[in-house]
Amino acid sequence: MNKESVRIKKIKLFGDRVLEFARIYYRNKYGLAGLIILTFFIFLALFAPFIAPYTPSDTFLAEPFSPPSSKFLLGTDELGRDIFSLLIYGTWTSMTVGVLASLLTVIIGTFVGIYAGYYGGIVQSILMRLTDFFLILPALPLMIVLAAILGPSIWNIIFVISIVSWPVTARVIMSQTLSVKESSYVEASKALGAGDTYIIFRHILPNVTPLIFAYVILNIAGAILAEAGLSFLGLGDPSHISWGMMLYYADQFGALVAGIWWYILPPGLAISLLVLSFMMIGYALDEIINPRIRRR
């Protein structure tokens, strides 16, 4: 068998594994529903200008707070903007912040987790102490303080969310790293003269990848909620309309006491659905990765 045929064989086997995973995933009720909802939102985010009837800058000042009609599917806001269109444009903000913040979170968490778990000793003690500290700090107040100091911009929000949420991932990755590090196959590798870099990339990373994957998904859900929360408190980036910001304005302009439900319901529902889709995907992945929950 030559090198080329080994590679072909490996690609084929990898394909089989992916198919097998897709088959198991497809059978999971939650996973499938989550994926369908998510696909729908991704579609909205990517093709917003083509789907939305108006843009966020189209203001119909003569028609503020108009109820849903054929002209404005979900009515208008205080400036007479089409809520339906705002909703569609807001998808992009939520998705971008969610995905980027989650990636940053997991990158920090994975780095800290593997480093602390693998090298142990004083490094581990210090990093873990730091992780514990960030873990118990009240997240939202910290985010509020940071966001208030740094000022409103989408990048600051992403940074603030990641800086506050990495410890959970770091903890989980660390404990997994610890158990992989103690395993005989890593010992065997060391006995063959493998260095730390080799072991981290060949053994530890592949074995924590499923976890990393699951945490990226779960963190996206958390980041979307966090972004919406900050925006709701008026700390959002005014140049990017988001669902949390819509609720902020709705609250500021007295939508509640006026009973303008079409301004309150849609943004919240959108946040819930998008977050729920990620939660369901995460839940499904957990069930697939963690066989203990599966029936024997």
Place this chain on the structure above:
Amino acid sequence: MGLREFVFKRLIDGAILFFMTVTLNFFLFRVMPGDPTAFLIENPKFTAETRKALLKLFGLDKPLWEQYLIYIKNSFTFNFGISFQYLAPVRDLIFSVRLLNTLALMIPATLLATILGVIVGTVAAWRRGSKFDSTSTFVSLVFYSTPVYWIGLLVMLVFAYYLGILPFRGSITPGIKYENVFQFAADYLWHLTGPLLTLTLVNFGGYLLIMRSNLLDVFSQDYIVAARAKGLSERTILFSYGMRNAILPIVTLTGLNMAFSISGAVLTETVFSWYGMGRLIYEAVNQRDYPLLEGIFFLLALMVIIANIITDIIYAYLDPRIKY
């Protein structure tokens, strides 16, 4: 290691965390971009004397390390200067009825959510695979995914706007004169219902999911099989063998979740205009009132640290295996 040693260790841990919090606070407001004097002193509303006094209080003319030492001293006495907005010492603003209001909301909400989550989670695990199980799991996922302030808005929309049985906002009816304590209590509780309901709904899902999965885990353990083999009644198995073990992680979780539920409380208080710390932090942010922000953040962090120490000690008391 005995319980006393354990408690001692936890107290030391708490002290370390306290110093880390102080340090973080110091760096956030001193080293972050911008001039600290602008953050803390440069308020057109302050008189020249006030500015001078504050400059001395913070030691802003001294080198950074000296400022840090002064800061630690000030933290012990909650001396964070003067609020831009209220022109009153931060200490007086945070140690006020607002703190009591926040505790009055948070403690019952956390307890209710825990109890509800534990009970429903137990039933779900006990009747694994039933309709009840799948429904409750799904409902908790939904609540987990829903922003707390939106639920607050919905609660008000339904109960205040449409049904008119709850007040819109605030913690008491403004301008009212109470004839006796009971009248006050009734009014207070009436206002508390909305935020309490909201916070409980949002938090209980997490407890439910964790209790359920803990209990399922415990049910698969050998000692449950052994308890069955011993012929113990289902009640004894569930309570004395199952829940007793499954509830342990919940205790830790409650401590950890303090940080989380404070976040929820901030948003809930904001939505309901509840006269508490959360609402105060919102106002401080909107007014860029940095001294106040600093004080509140410090207090909230401290509350979480203390809650953590207490839950750790309770945990150690409940679990005989504890040996750190």
Place this chain on the structure above:
Amino acid sequence: MSILEVNNLRVYYDTMRGEVKAVDGVSFKLEKGEIFSIVGESGCGKTTTSNTIMRILPPEAVIKSGSITFDGINLLEIPEKEMKKIRWKRIAMVFQNAMNALNPVKNVGSQIVDAITTHLNIPEAEAWRKVKELFELVGLDPSRLKDYPHEFSGGMRQRVFIAMALSCDPEILIADEPTTGLDVIVQRNILNLLRDLRKKLGLSIILITHDLAAVAQVSDKIAIMYAGKIVEYGNIYDIFTRPRHPYTYLLIKSFPKIGSKKERLVTIKGSPPSLINPPKGCRFHPRCPYAIEKCRIEEPPLVNINNKGLVACHLYDQLNLVI
């Protein structure tokens, strides 16, 4: 007189990958006052057999057929309420891993008291007195009644569990791998304890183990299980001197025997089969060096050999297997 009789027991598990035929037609008799050992490799169905007798199978297990007769009652037919009166009161069990089988957050004494007060109508104070006696019986220090499981060493935990099993004066004791994971010396102590208790209390004991060598010293009768079936059954001396089944023979020969002549160990090729799709015919045939065409097609029945024991092999009277 036999005290327990298992007849043609078949227990399958429903799993995602298919039906696992864990126990597939097992029959044996336990005589009063004897130590009867069931020996087999992991996954051969021996634990399922004992859990079926106790009726503590997980929900995915399905009893396909068979009867378990104890004192004239078929344990598989009586309602759960009746079974509760028999379980632990008359048939008790020692679990494989005492650490996992003891509740970690309850002191060991009260776990035993739980068992006593459930079955015997006596006040709690008296139950505690009884626990103290039990502790002395199994060689544990009664001052440690209120200690938690994690404070005991492996061997002592096993003793705690034996005390718990004896707490309601059962007639039958099932010990499922009571010595697995223990050190050799402790292992021997526990087995000797069981042997002494049998004499002292007139117990009948079913000993379930994977360790053929360990039971040779303490059992009266022995059943060898392979892939969900009993392949040979008989008196301990007969089995160890003149086994009839090739599996038994090879198994005994595969142990290095200290003190005898050093000769190359006998090995058995391959590994135990999957119980989802067990081999047709005799389940041992793919690994059997003596297998003939018939073994591949026809399942051998369990036949009686001169009232000395039972064997399930087509060639039992042709092979001359002597240890």
Place this chain on the structure above:
Amino acid sequence: MEILRVENIKKWFPVRTGILSSILFGEKQFIKAVDGVSFTIDEGEVFCLVGESGCGKTTLARLIARLIEPTDGRIYYKGRDIVQMKKKEFRPLRREIQIIFQNPYEALDPRMRIYDILMEPIKLHKKHFEGDPDERIRTVMRDVKLNPDEYLWKFPHELSGGERQRVSIARSLMLYPKLLLADEPASMLDASVRSSILNLLTDLREEYNLTLLYITHDLAQAWYLCERIAVMYLGVIVELGKTDDVINSPLHPYTKALISNIPIPDPRRKTEAIEIKGEVPSPINVPPGCRFHPRCPYFMEGKCDKETPKYLDVGDGHIVACHLYE
């Protein structure tokens, strides 16, 4: 010729208490896993370390493979002290000293296929590997009696315990080792599979000219495989000698007890076991004097609990550490 010499090797693991409490609560505690062990192994020999759980035998193997650094002592491989050697210097020797582990379910990376697992040694020593890697993998697979075509592309979880252990033996053989450290390779396997692993090791020893350090808790296995036996108890060797000497005329009370307690699969030979009370104490609080004295039936007060017994050579390299023979 001597291939390995271990001299007074020690490994103390600090008990994890944290920096703070060690300052606050005084003295640091240690798990004295290996506490002064010396022996030599000749080239081509099969040497056995026997002892119960927690006696330090696994730690000793990991020390020799240099997976952990000793607290004290020397290890000479072919006359060169490998403890003092720099990591880089030792690396080429790693091809010669290989180790196999007890738990076959943990010894293979669950995310790698058998092919990649066997490829790993070659990858790590690319420069020193000659020939066709694929050919080598197939040869070694056949050496451990596994069919390459059937197994190469499987994942470890698709294999039985015995098959996995064969794969991990194969991995250790990839680079033609000289000294193989086998840490209870057969103890977690079923009886019907165990003997085939023992026989496989015996055969491979011939084919590969191996020196074998075999670690086990089972004296019967030690007796079957080895030329010399060292009996360990709580971090030290209590008796060492030719297999037949140790098994047939044991000297140390612990060895005697161990031998008399071995279960023999033959009911005709009722052995009377020497009753030993209690269990092995924790290696954190090692008993003073002779470590076995709290459990010893021949305990002499004032002597055994005070003085550490010296090693005594009773002839033909049969060494014992017991006050009874002084």
